[in-house]
Amino acid sequence: MVTLDTTSQMGSRKARHYAFPQGHSSGKDTMNASHGTSGTAVQPTADKVTLIDGYVPVIDLSSAWTGGPEGRRAVGRALGEVCEHSGFLAVAGHGVSETVIAEMYRATQEFFALPLSEKKRLLADPDDPLMRGFGRPGSLAASNADASLDRERALPDISETYTINKLGEPASPGLPSDADPHLKLPNKWPELPRFAEAYRAYYAAMENLAREIMRLFALALDLPESWFDDKIDEHMTNMTANYYPAQPDPPEPGRARKGHHSDWGCLTILYQDGAPGGLQVLDKAERWVEVPAIASTFVINIGDLMARWTNDRWVSTVHRVVNPPRAVAMCERYSVPFFYQPNYGAVIECIPTCTDPGNPPKYGPITSGAYIMDKFRRAYGN
Ligand SMILES: O=C(O)CCC(=O)C(=O)O
Numbered sequence: 001m002v003t004l005d006t007t008s009q010m011g012s013r014k015a016r017h018y019a020f021p022q023g024h025s026s027g028k029d030t031m032n033a034s035h036g037t038s039g040t041a042v043q044p045t046a047d048k049v050t051l052i053d054g055y056v057p058v059i060d061l062s063s064a065w066t067g068g069p070e071g072r073r074a075v076g077r078a079l080g081e082v083c084e085h086s087g088f089l090a091v092a093g094h095g096v097s098e099t100v101i102a103e104m105y106r107a108t109q110e111f112f113a114l115p116l117s118e119k120k121r122l123l124a125d126p127d128d129p130l131m132r133g134f135g136r137p138g139s140l141a142a143s144n145a146d147a148s149l150d151r152e153r154a155l156p157d158i159s160e161t162y163t164i165n166k167l168g169e170p171a172s173p174g175l176p177s178d179a180d181p182h183l184k185l186p187n188k189w190p191e192l193p194r195f196a197e198a199y200r201a202y203y204a205a206m207e208n209l210a211r212e213i214m215r216l217f218a219l220a221l222d223l224p225e226s227w228f229d230d231k232i233d234e235h236m237t238n239m240t241a242n243y244y245p246a247q248p249d250p251p252e253p254g255r256a257r258k259g260h261h262s263d264w265g266c267l268t269i270l271y272q273d274g275a276p277g278g279l280q281v282l283d284k285a286e287r288w289v290e291v292p293a294i295a296s297t298f299v300i301n302i303g304d305l306m307a308r309w310t311n312d313r314w315v316s317t318v319h320r321v322v323n324p325p326r327a328v329a330m331c332e333r334y335s336v337p338f339f340y341q342p343n344y345g346a347v348i349e350c351i352p353t354c355t356d357p358g359n360p361p362k363y364g365p366i367t368s369g370a371y372i373m374d375k376f377r378r379a380y381g382n
């Protein structure tokens, strides 16, 4: 699948990226198809929801689609347990077309391969609270509640980003009249063949998956299955492609591909390729645990807003993206998170089943829109 020649690349200082294995574009959806992912492929079995156990387990969603109410409850239970423990998992059986994923990945590689001057033509409007287009340098670690802004901003993440949001689409969700009009700035599309098409198709697939996962989350929280529906039907989700360039020279001490942080929104659905210098999560013993890229799965994690919504019953776990070891420093990496963010006006306040007399609500109400805009200001200074 993925082969790495670590002996000669430092000499050539030539960036390496992960090619699709032969036959990938057949359009067939199989559990073993792969597009730059590595690690063990997982095989769903009819009678198991948890395919691989651990701090970041692999959960098979198939029973939620095919197993009737009992299947949905079983998957909901499994998701709920993980969300209380690590808040990080990989999902198989998600139903997203391999072709849609492969097209998004191809488009992503093509975009970041453009000359910097071309990418800068799509630079995010400084007034855009959601930083759509080619992102400014920034530091995710600066968004942490306890961060020293000056220190973190002096050590920006070693990545490039490109972001779209549904609010920037022609038929975009409504906003209250007092909302910042810049939220409606249009998405910035590169003039690359089939790029916008690939991104829109992938975004739509993520919207479907996220909505379904929210329904399973409702079951996990002993809520009616449709409880979240009217809070996410006009969601304002940023989909961000991350490009982590090769590192011919050792990075400045203290700088990482992405500094440690927790995600801000409700849940993140992450596509990651299997290149070295990847994702790690902090476990309960404060050890960094690698999150391998497993073929045909997505990583899912809970964000701060969901932790707040559940009165901290569910956890938003700290993670980071490390620099590659020097022996493979010429390996580029790509990842594409879909940061699911409820409707602008959705009021996030303690979910009724997450409190009782001995466990009062810890946080006051806040709207989804105000919350996310504040996080952006911290990380990118807008
Ligand atoms: O690149 C990754 O695997 C994760 C990136 C990430 O954590 C983020 O963009 O919030």
Ligand SMILES: [Fe+2]
Binding pocket: 261, 262, 263, 319
């Ligand atoms: Fe993250």
